[in-house]
Amino acid sequence: MRKNLPPYVAIKSGRVYFRKVWTDGGKRRERFVRLPDDIDSPEFATEYWAVRSGTSERVKPKQRDTWRELVTAYRSSAKYRKLAASTRKEYDRIMERIFEKNADKSVKTMTRAALLQVHAKYAETPRKADWYIQVVRMLLNFAIRKLGWKIENAASGIDLYGKQREFEPWPAWMVKKLDTAPERVRSAAELILGTGQRPQAAILMRRDQFQGEWMTVTDEKSDEAYEVFCPAQLRAYIESLPVSGAYVIGKNLTQPSGYDTVEKAFRQWRKSLGDRAAPYSLHGLRKLAIVRLAEAGCSDAQIQAITNQSPEMVAYYRRRASRKILSRAGHSLTERTGGEQ
Incomplete structure (x- = not known):
């Protein structure tokens, strides 16, 4: 038998093992994890340290x-089976989204901050944003009460x-x-x-996304990045x-300020403006961008190229801009003619 074995290594019947020892409920437990037989090999060293550090999947x-x-338990429940077909379809859509990235993660890893971030991300489709929070809240309540x-219920x-109107510019x-x-x-x-x-996408912009007259912007929903012209005022x-890190709105040299931090500061500032500022949110600025472009004479295609908004959304806010332009033109005409018939 070889002497001076590495710590926690044992040889049984000519085979090499890592011996794990722990206490569970006052009882001493042990487990032997198989290691490569050649103790001097690189493979042994790699696996030994992976097991010892706890990073080995084994x-x-x-x-x-x-x-x-x-989700499996909920889908097996009577409560789920009693749902209307349309409601079940909506629940399933959201549960599949959760599954994509979190299926084998503990529900404890879901934080309130992460949920607020998702909720804000889909704020332009409030019903969709609310559905996500409601389904997560329902699932966590089911886990607490039934399982x-x-x-804790982070949602x-x-x-x-x-139910609300579109965001006001x-x-x-x-x-x-x-x-x-x-x-x-x-x-x-x-x-x-x-x-x-x-x-949220604007708040997370890096300085290297701005290159002279051009900038790279991101559509959060499609995760699509594309290059567009950067207006002179923004440049x-x-x-x-002052350059204080990699991000335009930085937390430190390498991290951005989060949406929650900026939105909280915005709400405090908005409060200082009085009640007439209360109806307006950060999302309303994006709508104002559309209105300004429409008032400047941009076509729907140009507005979509700049903002990546849906045709329906562009049309909605273009109508807002068109009413203003037409009313101004009408009054100007009246003033020039002196109201003559």
């Missing part, structure tokens, strides 16, 4: 309370958008007040207005900011 504890277990899992207490007076906003709020507003992106604003 010794990682089996994840418990996973989304896979939860007896010792977890509990998250305010839903509910900001009025001119509120845009002018941006000079009084905290820098991160002003920067977010300039990025949203200048790029036409959703607030000038970006150039005026």
